[in-house]
Structures are given as structure tokens and as C-alpha cells.
Amino acid sequence: MEQYICNACGRKYEVTRSRWKCECGGMLDLDKAAVTVRPETWTKFPNSMFRYADSMPFECSGIWQQVTMGEGLTPLLPLDGTTPDVYVKVDYMMPTLSFKDRGAAVLIAKAKALGAAKVIADSSGNAGTSIASYSARAGIECDVYLSDTTSQKKMAQVKAHGANVREIPGSREAVAAAAQQAVADEGVFYASHVYNPYFYEGTKTYAYEIFEACGGAPDTLIIPAGNGTLLLGAYYSFKELLDSRLIDRLPRIIAVQAANVAPLALAFEKGDKAATPVEGKGTLAEGIAIAAPARSKQILEAVRETNGEFITIEEHEIHSARTALAAKGYYVEVTSAANYAAHLKYDRAPGETVVIPLCGAGMKSD
Numbered sequence: 001m002e003q004y005i006c007n008a009c010g011r012k013y014e015v016t017r018s019r020w021k022c023e024c025g026g027m028l029d030l031d032k033a034a035v036t037v038r039p040e041t042w043t044k045f046p047n048s049m050f051r052y053a054d055s056m057p058f059e060c061s062g063i064w065q066q067v068t069m070g071e072g073l074t075p076l077l078p079l080d081g082t083t084p085d086v087y088v089k090v091d092y093m094m095p096t097l098s099f100k101d102r103g104a105a106v107l108i109a110k111a112k113a114l115g116a117a118k119v120i121a122d123s124s125g126n127a128g129t130s131i132a133s134y135s136a137r138a139g140i141e142c143d144v145y146l147s148d149t150t151s152q153k154k155m156a157q158v159k160a161h162g163a164n165v166r167e168i169p170g171s172r173e174a175v176a177a178a179a180q181q182a183v184a185d186e187g188v189f190y191a192s193h194v195y196n197p198y199f200y201e202g203t204k205t206y207a208y209e210i211f212e213a214c215g216g217a218p219d220t221l222i223i224p225a226g227n228g229t230l231l232l233g234a235y236y237s238f239k240e241l242l243d244s245r246l247i248d249r250l251p252r253i254i255a256v257q258a259a260n261v262a263p264l265a266l267a268f269e270k271g272d273k274a275a276t277p278v279e280g281k282g283t284l285a286e287g288i289a290i291a292a293p294a295r296s297k298q299i300l301e302a303v304r305e306t307n308g309e310f311i312t313i314e315e316h317e318i319h320s321a322r323t324a325l326a327a328k329g330y331y332v333e334v335t336s337a338a339n340y341a342a343h344l345k346y347d348r349a350p351g352e353t354v355v356i357p358l359c360g361a362g363m364k365s366d
Helices: 049-055 061-067 100-113 126-138 152-160 172-186 198-214 229-243 263-270 296-305 315-327 334-345
Strands: 003-006 028-031 076-078 086-089 118-123 141-147 164-168 220-224 252-258 309-313 354-357
Touching (some): 049 061, 049 100, 049 198, 061 100, 061 126, 076 198, 086 198, 100 198, 100 229, 118 172, 126 141, 126 152, 141 152, 141 172, 152 164, 164 172, 198 229, 220 229, 229 252, 252 263, 252 296, 252 334, 263 296, 263 309, 309 315, 309 334, 315 334
Parallel strands (some): 086 354, 118 141, 141 164, 220 252, 220 354, 252 309
Antiparallel strands (some): 076 086
């Protein structure tokens, strides 16, 4: 049986509906037996990301089958016909049109297994939509806290699934603080894609799918870095593949931040172990506009361990990258365009294989 373990002080806790952080304020990870990845088990559930269920440390197989909507197994395609060895993972081909469905499906399955009648989430948009959708599927009441400046299209998605939208003025951090206060006041399950480590068990599947499609690990992953939900999931799964001796090296992680809100890039450049909160100038890439990433220490460790780097993107580069991707057939939301902009700035070696995530569909952006 898995437990929570504090990333800061090492204290362990039973997994319950109410526990979401350590008494010391530290972030919780899962304390679990080492995962041995066994590809021979992946044919058990061939049409879902839950084909990797044996690598997820929770015992609620009957529950996830009630919650899943067929998320995962998204296409890995050549970027175009002129750029060899560069691929896009079309992760907007999901039930709610973003990669966040990977984590939400697992997190809400766990909430249902724990008997949660209501969940509260906070988000810049996509995670809130995913949590709302899967909560509706699971028959769980859901409140989603969003900034009052969130894309109206994303707000409409959340409301369509029957969730209660709580619009909060101010920064992304103010939205999280309001949600956390509500969790404390109401004593309900905090369905946080940042704080709850079960969400990362879902985003791990992104890398398992790449491994299957490539027959191994690519040289490089270009990944957005706001709260790090996709970056950490990919890092953890490639670590498990390495530990299981299915690959012989970790892919480099190239982390992407908007230049206007780049606390992680600044900490990486200075050699700091964790990021210091910044005063963001605001960015069109709302999905990575995180001035104080709660898991900054883990994100920085992952980039450094893989001999990776950070690339920061200016606002005009995001605009032009979105237009360029659309000309190749991929219509992505604004935040996803930052990933392609990073590829255009990245000094790729000849023959280096690179995978870029297309995280959200274009119709999500106003």
C-alpha cells in the first residue's frame, strides 16, 4: 500500500481524502515500491493509457474503468516533411482537448476510490476543465477556482461539465490560495494537479507512449515548465524505464518558460536549488504563467539530471510560432505555441531526435 512522503522532511502519511501537504508545508510525493516496467503487460488494456496501469501505484482498477474516457495513445507524428528527427506528440487529441486529461483521469479515479463526494481544484484553465469533466463522469461534485482573466472558452468548458466556477481576481497564486482556503473550510478533497502526486502518475503515460512509438528514448524532450506537471511526469517515467533497463540513458529535458514569467529559468541560470517567486509581467501563455511554482526544486533537479536547459520565449515569438504551426496543420492554443517557439530557438545537433508536445487545442484560446 502506498503512502505519502514529504519531499522536504521525509515524514510519511496515510493516503486520505483530506491530506494534500505535509505539516511542515512541504510537497508530498508517493512513497511506493520501486516500479519495474513490464511491457508484456501493456496489451491488457490496449485502447487506453491505462494499458500502463501496472506501473501506477494504486489499487483501484475497477474504479478507473468507471472514470476513463479513452484518454491517451495520442499520435506521435513528424513535424513536417522537411525537418527529419523532429516529432510532435499531438496531446490535444484528448476528451477535453488537452494533455491534462492524463493526470485528471488518474486523480479523479483515486478520489472516487477514497470515497470523495466533492473535489475542489484551481487552475489556469486546462486542468480545471479536465478535473470538471472527469468529476462529472465519476459523479463527484466539483468546484473549480480560476482567475477572472482566464480564457472565456476555457471557462465555458468548465461550466459545461456542471462544475461551479469560482472566479478570483489577481495572480495564479491568488487563485490557488483561495482554493486551498476553501478546501480547509469545507474539508473536501483537493484535486490539485500541482500538489497531489497521483496526477503525475497520469502524466507519466506521455513518456511511456513515446517509448513505445520510438522503440526507445528520444534524445531530447522539449516540455513546457509552469507547474511542471508534464515535465515531472515524463521525467519520472523515463527514470522508471531506465531503472527497468529498457533504455540506457535519459532524454535531455529542454524546459520552456515565457520570458515575462520565468522564475525557473532564472533559478537554473543562477544555480539555485529552488526558484524564488517573481513579479510576472503577464504573458499570453497563461498555462505556464506561474510566478511561484510549488515544485520548483523537483523541476530544477529533473532538468539538471538530464543535462538539460531552459529556453525563454518572448511574446512575439509565441504569436509567430502559433501561426507557423497552423500552417503545418496543427492549430494549438497559445501556450502550446511556446513549445514550438523553443524548438525554433534550440540548437539541435544533426540527427538529434526531438519530441515536442502539442498540449492544448487552438479553440481553447480566445
